[in-house]
Amino acid sequence: MSFADKLSCPGTRRGEARSNAILDAAIEVVAEVGYDRLTMDAVAQRAKASKATIYRHWPDKASLIVDAMRRRSCIDADLPDTGTLAGDLEGMVRQFLLAMSGTDGPLMVGLLAASAKDPELGALMRSQTHDDKQRAVEAVLRRARHRGELGDSVTPDLVLDVLPGALFMRLFVLGQPPDEPFVRRLVDDILIPLLTAPARQGA
Template structure:
């Protein structure tokens, strides 16, 4: 039989810092896709990543913080913040990126983790809030730049515009189960832009 120490020697070297973070994030997402949040364990993530679980625990205190970090990083990487010079095309590109991400296999796993599992696991509901807060924070410059250019009213609330942008997309993904495609994204962008220009999405 193979001893514990022998198995430990088989853990592959993955480097330090950003490289470790990247492989652990990838392993975390892979575990989410295959098994869901409820069955995800730090041990399995470490084994899939090829690192010792102590390496994981040195960077993330628990399963929740690991999943939150992996989800936030994945969403940030998969939904880049556009800067086309025009608010209409920025919003359209932002919405299309969201649709592309959330209709992919990894996006479907993210939705399942953040919504389906959240019904039974309160800690993932908090993780969902933190992921969305991070997403809004990263995307706010799209609206801030538009205000500075005079494309939107000066008192426009960036977060409200982003909420209006994503709402029709998530409604179809999570509630109505209607098809979600680029046309959905373009329509959501047009609605958010019209509401913002009409002064509906002002700071309170």
């Protein structure tokens, strides 16, 4: 199986058709014009929906676009149990990579830039995207604790302080495509030593 084949998103959530059409339209419009120029009118026109329908579910464009991006995210807490911490971490890293790469990656970078000027957008993005990542990491760590691979003091923050930045650097600063050797190095040389350091295990 190629690395591209492993970057799959079986857990992508789907809702009812009308909401999906609106969320898809929001992504299309923001990709074309940017967040600053995104309007509910443009989304309604693209989705062939009324603004009243949109506002029943999303009070503003910040909540709409964050919900649209979150629906497309491949970060899922229900990752397959591989039986080892290393295997589970590799699966999680692939999910994070998929969520940050492809056409949605540059869009996420643009939204992060826009959030610096829009506190409401920034707060929603930090809350919802961080919560999704935290649940995924906690699921992996919980299994490792049950297997006796980790101590009880290890928290998701250890991973979240390091992993997103490493992936951002690889994808958007260095412009290098992800591959299996990169995933294994990230897990074997950085994440596992960080999580299993004696000071952490004995805390």
